[in-house]
Amino acid sequence: EELIVEDLQDVLQFHDIEGKGARGKCFMCTTRNKIFGSIMMTWQYALEMLKEKIGTEEFIVLPSSIHEILAIPLDETTEWKGLKEMVKEVNNTMVIQEEVLSDSLYLYKNGKLGIW
Numbered sequence: 168e169e170l171i172v173e174d175l176q177d178v179l180q181f182h183d184i185e186g187k188g189a190r191g192k193c194f195m196c197t198t199r200n201k202i203f204g205s206i207m208m209t210w211q212y213a214l215e216m217l218k219e220k221i222g223t224e225e226f227i228v229l230p231s232s233i234h235e236i237l238a239i240p241l242d243e244t245t246e247w248k249g250l251k252e253m254v255k256e257v258n259n260t261m262v263i264q265e266e267v268l269s270d271s272l273y274l275y276k277n278g279k280l281g282i283w
Contacts, residue, residue: 169199170213172220175237194221197235204235205268214275225276227283229254230268238275247272247283 175193196217197204207213208228217238218224225241229250239245255270272283 170196170207170216171199171201171204172196172217172238192239194238195231195235196238201234203233205230205233208236208273208280211278214280215278218275225274228273228275228280230271230273231257232262232266233268234266236268241274241276251283 173195175195194217196207196213198207207217208230218226221238221240223240223242226238227241227245227250229237229239231237239250251270251272254272258267258270273280274283
């Protein structure tokens, strides 16, 4: 399955949605057909590809739905609690229950993805 990793700002711009974030700060990851894209969390080569695209050794994965994930670079300003609350809120208000993947955050570090 072909993987797609796009800067979230490009995705928002394509759909004529004004985003407030900066380029290179959040990436959307899915499959070419945009179905069951979160499976890439289980593929080491996909995580390595994501690491290269983001340009950092460590990053946070936010499970957007069973169809896609979001990834952001990890740095000293990352607010874990706020991100976790955001994922839970989006899952409760914007994602249909059958497509919710998880309310957890995941950390990619030292070549491994683990739950935070």
